[in-house]
Amino acid sequence: MQLLEEGAITFEIDGAFYNPKMKLNRDICVAMASVLGLGEYIDALSASGIRGMRVARESGVRKVTLNDVSPAAVALIQKNLARNDLNCEATCRNANALMHERHFQAVDLDPFGSPSPFLAAASRSALSYLFITATDTAPLCGAHLKSGVRKYLATPLRTDYHREMGARVLLGLAARELARLDKGMQPLLTHVTDHYVRVYLRVKKGAKAADECLSSMGYLEHCLNCGCFAMREEQRLEGTCHHCKDKTTLAGPLWLGKIHEKDIIRSALQRFDKESRAGRLLEICTAEEDVPFYYDHHSICERLNITPGRIDDVVQLLRESGHRASRTHFCGLGIKTDAPIAEVEEASKAEKTPSRIIKKNLFFAPKT
Numbered sequence: 403m404q405l406l407e408e409g410a411i412t413f414e415i416d417g418a419f420y421n422p423k424m425k426l427n428r429d430i431c432v433a434m435a436s437v438l439g440l441g442e443y444i445d446a447l448s449a450s451g452i453r454g455m456r457v458a459r460e461s462g463v464r465k466v467t468l469n470d471v472s473p474a475a476v477a478l479i480q481k482n483l484a485r486n487d488l489n490c491e492a493t494c495r496n497a498n499a500l501m502h503e504r505h506f507q508a509v510d511l512d513p514f515g516s517p518s519p520f521l522a523a524a525s526r527s528a529l530s531y532l533f534i535t536a537t538d539t540a541p542l543c544g545a546h547l548k549s550g551v552r553k554y555l556a557t558p559l560r561t562d563y564h565r566e567m568g569a570r571v572l573l574g575l576a577a578r579e580l581a582r583l584d585k586g587m588q589p590l591l592t593h594v595t596d597h598y599v600r601v602y603l604r605v606k607k608g609a610k611a612a613d614e615c616l617s618s619m620g621y622l623e624h625c626l627n628c629g630c631f632a633m634r635e636e637q638r639l640e641g642t643c644h645h646c647k648d649k650t651t652l653a654g655p656l657w658l659g660k661i662h663e664k665d666i667i668r669s670a671l672q673r674f675d676k677e678s679r680a681g682r683l684l685e686i687c688t689a690e691e692d693v694p695f696y697y698d699h700h701s702i703c704e705r706l707n708i709t710p711g712r713i714d715d716v717v718q719l720l721r722e723s724g725h726r727a728s729r730t731h732f733c734g735l736g737i738k739t740d741a742p743i744a745e746v747e748e749a750s751k752a753e754k755t756p757s758r759i760i761k762k763n764l765f766f767a768p769k770t
């Protein structure tokens with residue numbers, strides 16, 4: 403039997419699923435649970451129980467439930483709880499049945515692949531917060547189109563900003579699942595890291611909140627020729643790019659509202675060393691402009707046939723011309739801005755200093 407340590411927990415895995423690469427995801431989860439001052443939390447798909455145990459010990463959440471459908475996993479969870487002297491509830495249920503029967507203040511879904519099969523029950527169960535991980539980035543981001551449409555009832559599009567596309571497809575499904583139950587949502591933190599999407603949602607009760615939330619849903623019109631994009635309220639069958647006049651392609655329905663609550667992320671950030679991976683990720687999230695999608699600096703330069711300069715200088719030029727502009731955690735080469743593509747192109751041309759270092763993307767796998 404091998405004993406492992408993560409955060410303040412010593413545990414064994416003994417055949418249950420455990421992915422050490424998800425430690426960052428769990429570190430941030432613990433910080434968010436503390437900042438939100440949760441009283442009750444369910445790790446609905448627990449495996450070894452590491453996530454829920456960390457939330458109980460490190461965030462001080464009083465009532466934590468750890469659930470898994472596998473009896474072997476639940477036996478392991480019980481052993482791990484005893485080893486850590488934790489008094490959490492361990493249940494061996496199909497998460498969907500349990501979440502249909504019981505309400506929890508905060509519900510956390512961390513499944514294999516897509517959370518879609520659990521979203522209806524989780525939306526019913528969650529009273530105040532819903533946290534979701536999705537590791538099926540291929541359907542979410544547009545690489546597996548049909549599977550994306552089946553799982554998320556939305557048409558994704560594989561573009562330069564596919565990582566954010568995945569986040570907004572997932573947020574869009576959550577918004578619609580909650581709305582069916584007269585609930586609305588407010589995304590508190592959204593991050594796409596390695597090969598997963600993670601969202602933290604505040605759940606708001608009432609038809610008004612649901613209606614407001616649905617008004618943040620919409621479509622994205624994208625030009626595959628020049629990379630220009632625009633948000634649309636309605637679904638259109640055909641469109642023309644206002645920049646290059648080529649035909650456009652539509653993605654959606656997507657969540658087009660805000661994806662971060664900066665004050666909450668700043669409070670979570672206090673719990674990390676600024677140089678740690680979680681610290682750097684949250685720092686970028688607090689600094690990124692909350693506008694949908696981004697331009698890829700190198701793609702713009704490639705189309706213009708110019709050598710890319712420093713992204714920070716292009717961002718600065720856009721700001722100086724009165725636009726909102728920032729880097730983004732979604733992609734090391736991304737520029738988030740409310741400026742039209744023509745101005746991003748001009749700023750890229752004006753910026754002549756060659757990159758001394760093309761900043762390696764610290765959080766993500768290389769662009770494929």
Ligand SMILES: C[S@@+](CC[C@H](N)C(=O)[O-])C[C@H]1O[C@@H](n2cnc3c(N)ncnc32)[C@H](O)[C@@H]1O
Nearest residue numbers: 419447448449453470471472496497512513514
């Ligand atoms: C990816 S693992 C969870 C990892 C864990 N949250 C962590 O941070 O280490 C998914 C778990 O969901 C469980 N599972 C799959 N389907 C389930 C269902 N319908 N109800 C409850 N648990 C389920 C599996 O047995 C597995 O242990």
Ligand SMILES: [Zn+2]
Nearest residue numbers: 625628643646
């Ligand atoms: Zn175009």
